[in-house]
Amino acid sequence: MNLSDLILQAVINGILIGGFYAVMMLGFSVIWGVMGVINLAHGEFLMVGAYLTWVLNRQYGIDPFIALIVVLPAMFLLGYIFQRILINRIIERPFLIALLVTYGLSVAMASTVKLIYKADPRVTDTALTGFWNLSDGVGIPATKFYILIAALIMMAGLYLFLQYTRLGKSIRAAAQNKEAARMVGIEIGQVYAITFAICIALTGAAGALISPTTSIFPFMGPVLTLKAFAITAMAGLGNIPGALMGGIILGLVENLIATLVPGVGSNLGITSSFILLVVVLVTRPQGLFGGLKPAEAR
Amino acid sequence: MKRGIKVFTIMALLALVFSLLPGQTLAQEVTCDSEVVVQADDWLSKIAEKFYGDVLAFPAIAQATNAVAADDESYTTIENVDLIEVGWKLCVPSTADAEAMLNRSIGAAMAEVEFDGIIRIGAAVSETGSLAQAGEDTREGYDLWVDFVNHEYGGIQVGDQRYGVEIIYYDDESDADTAANLVERLISEDQVQFMFGPYSSGLTMSTSAVAEQHNIIFIEGNGSSETLFERGFQNLFATLTPASFYTRSAMDLFAASGVQTVAIAYEDEPFSASVLAGTQIWAEELGMEVLAVETYPRGATVAEIDPIVTKLKALNADVFVGGGHLNDGIAFVRSAKSLEYCPQAMVLTAGPNFPEFAEELGADAENVLGPTQWEATMGWVGAYLGTPGEYDRRYQAMFNSVPTYQSAESTAVGLALHAAIEAAGSMETDAVRQALRDLDIVTFYGPINFDDTGKNVAKPMASGQIQDGVFTVVAPSDAAVADFKFEPLSWCDG
Numbered sequence: 001m002n003l004s005d006l007i008l009q010a011v012i013n014g015i016l017i018g019g020f021y022a023v024m025m026l027g028f029s030v031i032w033g034v035m036g037v038i039n040l041a042h043g044e045f046l047m048v049g050a051y052l053t054w055v056l057n058r059q060y061g062i063d064p065f066i067a068l069i070v071v072l073p074a075m076f077l078l079g080y081i082f083q084r085i086l087i088n089r090i091i092e093r094p095f096l097i098a099l100l101v102t103y104g105l106s107v108a109m110a111s112t113v114k115l116i117y118k119a120d121p122r123v124t125d126t127a128l129t130g131f132w133n134l135s136d137g138v139g140i141p142a143t144k145f146y147i148l149i150a151a152l153i154m155m156a157g158l159y160l161f162l163q164y165t166r167l168g169k170s171i172r173a174a175a176q177n178k179e180a181a182r183m184v185g186i187e188i189g190q191v192y193a194i195t196f197a198i199c200i201a202l203t204g205a206a207g208a209l210i211s212p213t214t215s216i217f218p219f220m221g222p223v224l225t226l227k228a229f230a231i232t233a234m235a236g237l238g239n240i241p242g243a244l245m246g247g248i249i250l251g252l253v254e255n256l257i258a259t260l261v262p263g264v265g266s267n268l269g270i271t272s273s274f275i276l277l278v279v280v281l282v283t284r285p286q287g288l289f290g291g292l293k294p295a296e297a298r
Numbered sequence: 299m300k301r302g303i304k305v306f307t308i309m310a311l312l313a314l315v316f317s318l319l320p321g322q323t324l325a326q327e328v329t330c331d332s333e334v335v336v337q338a339d340d341w342l343s344k345i346a347e348k349f350y351g352d353v354l355a356f357p358a359i360a361q362a363t364n365a366v367a368a369d370d371e372s373y374t375t376i377e378n379v380d381l382i383e384v385g386w387k388l389c390v391p392s393t394a395d396a397e398a399m400l401n402r403s404i405g406a407a408m409a410e411v412e413f414d415g416i417i418r419i420g421a422a423v424s425e426t427g428s429l430a431q432a433g434e435d436t437r438e439g440y441d442l443w444v445d446f447v448n449h450e451y452g453g454i455q456v457g458d459q460r461y462g463v464e465i466i467y468y469d470d471e472s473d474a475d476t477a478a479n480l481v482e483r484l485i486s487e488d489q490v491q492f493m494f495g496p497y498s499s500g501l502t503m504s505t506s507a508v509a510e511q512h513n514i515i516f517i518e519g520n521g522s523s524e525t526l527f528e529r530g531f532q533n534l535f536a537t538l539t540p541a542s543f544y545t546r547s548a549m550d551l552f553a554a555s556g557v558q559t560v561a562i563a564y565e566d567e568p569f570s571a572s573v574l575a576g577t578q579i580w581a582e583e584l585g586m587e588v589l590a591v592e593t594y595p596r597g598a599t600v601a602e603i604d605p606i607v608t609k610l611k612a613l614n615a616d617v618f619v620g621g622g623h624l625n626d627g628i629a630f631v632r633s634a635k636s637l638e639y640c641p642q643a644m645v646l647t648a649g650p651n652f653p654e655f656a657e658e659l660g661a662d663a664e665n666v667l668g669p670t671q672w673e674a675t676m677g678w679v680g681a682y683l684g685t686p687g688e689y690d691r692r693y694q695a696m697f698n699s700v701p702t703y704q705s706a707e708s709t710a711v712g713l714a715l716h717a718a719i720e721a722a723g724s725m726e727t728d729a730v731r732q733a734l735r736d737l738d739i740v741t742f743y744g745p746i747n748f749d750d751t752g753k754n755v756a757k758p759m760a761s762g763q764i765q766d767g768v769f770t771v772v773a774p775s776d777a778a779v780a781d782f783k784f785e786p787l788s789w790c791d792g
Contacts, residue, residue, distance in 0.1 A: 118431065218426075219426060251601075258606070264566075
């Protein structure tokens with residue numbers, strides 16, 4: 001395998017993980033854009049989705065991709081409940097309260113899962129495995145390809161929902177101008193609840209998707225929440241095509257640096273994502289592609 | 299006045315004489331309900347469990363045996379209830395007699411023994427964070443020793459007094475700074491007399507420094523990085539084999555199989571760095587070439603590991619040696635499978651020895667190698683807790699899970715302190731420190747003998763391989779229970 005092969009494989013890996021990143025952070029981004037809440041428990045919701053998938057996989061033998069049928073509605077319900085009993089109370093409050101509450105939620109969720117399932121790492125098994133050789137050791141890992149497809153389908157679904165359905169338009173209206181939305185008769189409380197539920201469903205689904213590729217454990221959330229931050233800054237709040245582009249940019253940057261720099265490449269890869277975050281926030285806070293509004297505290 | 303003193307002296311002498319008389323006159327009337335010849339893997343509490351359903355009734359058996367041994371030489375006199383030998387004949391009294399001897403009903407929980415004092419020990423272990431899983435093993439290892447001392451052994455012997463032990467735990471959240479603060483608190487506020495270590499070299503690094511500042515003895519069993527012992531600390535003692543030896547026996551196997559090139563990738567933290575630094579030394583010694591040395595960050599996910607696997611695939615070394623902790627060990631196997639990375643053999647520094655590794659990965663785990671400090675199949679025989687098999691049974695009865703070497707080396711920490719305090723006959727730091735330096739014992743965990751820097755230099759490191767889903771010791775030859783299988787990983791063709 002020569003250098004160009006190595007670069008090609010890095011690009012393939014980067015695009016595949018980029019698509020996953022996009023669906024992973026979309027829930028975080030939309031919640032921030034519509035409700036102004038920075039959900040620090042984002043990674044933990046993903047983790048819960050992953051554990052749910054693991055239970056379905058281990059106890060009932062359901063493939064993680066098929067388990068999405070169960071995970072999406074289950075996480076939707078979970079999100080709806082959380083929104084009604086907890087998040088609703090912090091939306092109109094000062095910004096720091098949202099951070100505190102969601103941080104506390106993240107700790108509570110991780111510890112609860114640890115109590116139930118212990119901290120042992122878990123994996124799920126999928127039938128969609130394999131490696132499609134393109135040439136000379138370079139190829140496409142099958143599982144990650146299917147993850148990308150599933151991610152794209154879900155993002156397309158969300159996009160169509162937000163663009164063309166009445167509820168979707170209400171959500172976008174609420175994000176743009178809450179007062180005006182109220183004035184035209186949009187039920188803001190209901191909009192928020194549905195938004196949060198959809199976002200958690202999406203995040204849980206991302207957890208289901210990642211479960212065959214990495215180890216699942218209760219404290220896997222924080223690093224993913226941080227990456228969600230980074231991509232949100234690049235993508236712009238609530239911007240779906242932006243999320244896809246941002247995710248892919250991050251995936252490519254991480255992978256190219258990690259693969260091509262010998263020795264410490266992998267460490268630099270993850271560092272680069274946060275350097276990118278800072279650069280984008282300083283130069284173009286509304287995101288590279290614009291969004292519902294600039295990434296700022298209310 | 300003079301007469302009063304005389305009376306008092308006579309009373310005191312009488313009291314002394316009475317206290318020295320054998321306490322149990324019942325002993326003369328003991329009849330043996332059953333006779334037992336000790337088999338391999340027997341211990342007194344197990345026999346008690348079998349006959350009375352009460353593991354703590356064993357003193358009755360010892361007492362009855364010693365009583366009849368006075369008259370009948372076919373019975374052995376039991377000097378130490380923890381050490382019985384195969385072939386000894388024991389006398390098991392009836393339940394009624396045993397109850398009379400113990401002055402309680404059998405099957406009831408043992409009343410709390412009155413200790414002359416409690417030894418306070420502090421430990422910061424990981425209950426949350428990425429190291430939580432092994433942190434739990436560590437804690438269970440410590441708890442087993444505490445339970446043994448307080449409920450079976452009857453307290454550590456200091457002179458003619460018996461002391462119970464108590465460990466005060468805090469959660470270090472898998473973070474080195476948090477751990478250091480907690481140790482500070484344990485020493486300054488909770489006034490512990492000794493410290494036990496956390497899980498992982500990274501956390502041991504910061505916590506042992508705090509203990510050293512306060513001149514508190516710090517015994518650990520889960521930090522093996524060589525850098526820990528290069529700081530000139532006087533109070534640090536480690537029961538486990540140092541990190542640089544972890545891959546020695548696996549590398550020997552590879553050299554014997556004709557392997558020529560090695561690729562290395564590891565988690566960027568002190569333990570893995572030490573292990574893989576050692577690997578490079580062995581590679582050079584054995585004439586193998588290291589093609590690459592890659593690192594990845596702590597808490598790495600598939601996003602960080604895929605690029606490494608891609609690079610290693612391009613290099614095409616004969617074997618791969620690396621890893622960090624269990625999480626990334628599992629992620630590595632998954633990543634290698636998804637990208638079809640096929641080295642001839644794979645050694646993961648921490649992973650294969652955990653039952654969860656084979657359980658979760660299933661067929662993917664087959665033929666993966668990993669170092670191990672201890673396995674239940676090894677042949678050590680020690681004071682206090684017997685053989686690895688006995689420890690395994692005891693642990694399973696207590697925690698309903700199989701002990702890993704992380705648990706075993708933690709229990710060994712307790713045993714080291716235990717043996718040192720008894721040898722020193724004191725709990726003074728200087729005396730115990732000297733006793734630890736002079737310690738030279740064999741335990742269920744293996745030999746313990748500390749050098750001047752605190753490393754346990756007497757204990758060898760083994761390698762195991764997942765064979766048919768079971769982690770099997772394959773090297774060195776005197777610990778091996780099966781041969782090394784130099785076969786492709788499950789997702790690779792031959």
